[in-house]
Amino acid sequence: MEKITSLQNQKVKAWTKLREKKERDRTGLFLAEGPHLIEEAMRQGIVETVITDGRYSFDGVQMVEAVPQVLKKLSASVSGVSCIAVCRQFTLPVKDPRRVLLLDRIQDPGNFGTLIRTAVSFGFDAVYVSEDTCDLYNEKVIRSTQGAMFHIPVIRATLSDTVRALQKDGFRVFGTSLHNAVSMSEAQESEKMAFVLGNEGQGVSPAILQLCDQSMFIEISGFESLNVAVAGGIIMYRYRGKR
Amino acid sequence: MEKITSLQNQKVKAWTKLREKKERDRTGLFLAEGPHLIEEAMRQGIVETVITDGRYSFDGVQMVEAVPQVLKKLSASVSGVSCIAVCRQFTLPVKDPRRVLLLDRIQDPGNFGTLIRTAVSFGFDAVYVSEDTCDLYNEKVIRSTQGAMFHIPVIRATLSDTVRALQKDGFRVFGTSLHNAVSMSEAQESEKMAFVLGNEGQGVSPAILQLCDQSMFIEISGFESLNVAVAGGIIMYRYRGKR
Structure with a gap:
């Protein structure tokens, strides 16, 4: 050696x-x-x-x-x-997806990695990330995924194109927003669902929200907002994949 | 000046x-x-x-x-x-609590701060932390709370004493564990509930689990575990305070 x-x-x-x-x-x-x-x-x-x-x-x-x-x-x-x-670097193939996560400009490596880990835990089939989401191969992202990045396709894409392609494929695409939104419990479950989570400070960009079929918010009691990885965890648990 | x-x-x-x-x-x-x-x-x-x-x-x-x-x-x-x-440094008073979070040896400042932020968001009344949980006044913890630390009592304590005191006060105390546990959806909601989350690597210590009335786990599809702040978010959302 x-x-x-x-x-x-x-x-x-x-x-x-x-x-x-x-x-x-x-x-x-x-x-x-x-x-x-x-x-x-x-x-x-x-x-x-x-x-x-x-x-x-x-x-x-x-x-x-x-x-x-x-x-x-x-x-x-x-x-x-x-x-x-x-x-x-690698990208796993997307196979017959039913649950998809979209990340719009996530900045914090820990949040990004945790969201990937959570997506795997709840049977999601793919994660699409905007071009300006932080680098998947950043060591903090890798560490936070705890190995989950090897179990789910993570694909860098133009999210507006991804939203349209998913809709064409029969997906109902949900934005996350406090405005013009239904509470998460009210959203209707369907066979193919996608969820867009947005930037830590600014949320999902308006252009993407406009493309979504509906927006949802998580019912909170006290404070004004949730950490994006926590919000993603609550949504992905509620609508977890059945496989 | x-x-x-x-x-x-x-x-x-x-x-x-x-x-x-x-x-x-x-x-x-x-x-x-x-x-x-x-x-x-x-x-x-x-x-x-x-x-x-x-x-x-x-x-x-x-x-x-x-x-x-x-x-x-x-x-x-x-x-x-x-x-x-x-x-x-300060500690807010605990008033007529119904929902309480207990943290057993949380190490990561980001996780600790995010859990405090989430507890406030979901109407929890107090957070008790074991002596060896990381310092509340660490700048990363403060930043992750996003100001929430000013809205909830965060109390350093010997958790075994806290569990017993809560039980005396009519609380049902839930551990989180994969063993001898019911799924989160099966757990029975009650007026006064407390939840113990544990160390990132080791979970809740056996001595504390033994004191708990019941343990719960979060139903996952694929991967072996969740980040503790995500797990806490899912539990606190499910059993959020009504105030």
């Missing part, structure tokens, strides 16, 4: 750059940290190289051993990791 | 230390950033001093003007703020 002992190693320099979105976009690669995520990535066949301190070994993939400083440099974790994989 | 121009100023040094838990514990003070939070804090009468770059002014409280570098040093925000208040 190749052994890397220097931070000046050219590969280490190249891998470190993958912590930046620009370089991930350019190369189509990303970093996945820790044995759990690497196993999920291996199951998808997208792992190029695993860098490890020697404590982990994976079969059928190129392994590189590195000193702890190298892993520390590649990792976003403060507590340190024992293995990091260089992976190819 | 006093004007501070140097980072070496003794007050600036003392205030900067409030970014650390140890110093907050010692002094009983904390920092609140931005006009929205400061207004909420002023309504509670807990503001000692407001430090501003001159763009904001608040009546009936000691104001200090400072150069941007000072505000930047005090602030946890990367984008910078125009005003920061030094506030006294």
Whole structure:
């Protein structure tokens, strides 16, 4: 096994750059940290190289051993990791969808990752995200998905096109808004449902809301608003997929 | 108005230390950033001093003007703020509670703050947190509450004592667990309900679960678990307070 002992190693320099979105976009690669995520990535066949301190070994993939400083440099974790994989970006195919989540300009990586995790938990079939939603391969997003990103298609798209395409396919598309909206309990359940959640500060953009079949709001008692990942969780639970 | 121009100023040094838990514990003070939070804090009468770059002014409280570098040093925000208040820690009184949230060793500040925000949104009356739950006055917690921490009592306690006291007061206390539990929809609604949410990795501790009247789980379709703030949101929505 190749052994890397220097931070000046050219590969280490190249891998470190993958912590930046620009370089991930350019190369189509990303970093996945820790044995759990690497196993999920291996199951998808997208792992190029695993860098490890020697404590982990994976079969059928190129392994590189590195000193702890190298892993520390590649990792976003403060507590340190024992293995990091260089992976190819991927998109799972959408199969016969019944429940779809649309994310309009979600900014916070934690919210984005949590929404993906929740979508998988409640049997959703796909997540479409606006071009300006934060990067799926941001390490905080990956960490927040807890591996769920390997179990659901996450597709970057022009949301107005997606809404129209879903409607053509028989979907009822719900916006989330406090104005001109029905309460979530009043919304009618149907076989194919899609829900649009919006930006943390501004909500769903008016142009998208206008395309939706209906808007819904979550009945709250006291405060003016909910965190978007919490709101998404409540909606996805209520209309969870049956599979 | 006093004007501070140097980072070496003794007050600036003392205030900067409030970014650390140890110093907050010692002094009983904390920092609140931005006009929205400061207004909420002023309504509670807990503001000692407001430090501003001159763009904001608040009546009936000691104001200090400072150069941007000072505000930047005090602030946890990367984008910078125009005003920061030094506030006294506080606990609102619990009044005739019907819905209570208990948090057992929540670690992530974002989760903690979001749970407080959601509790207010769904008409909960109090949040009790175990001694080892993260610090309420951590800036990430404060930011995630979005001001909600000024609208609900958040009380640090020995949770086993709290569970017993609530039960004595007629509360039905629900743990959250996948084992020996009923699904959330099956749980019986009652006038006084309390819910215990647990640590991100380990869930509610067995000793607390044992004290609970019943445990519940959220019906999921695909994945193994939910983020704790999402789980809390779904439960609190389902059993939201009626006031």
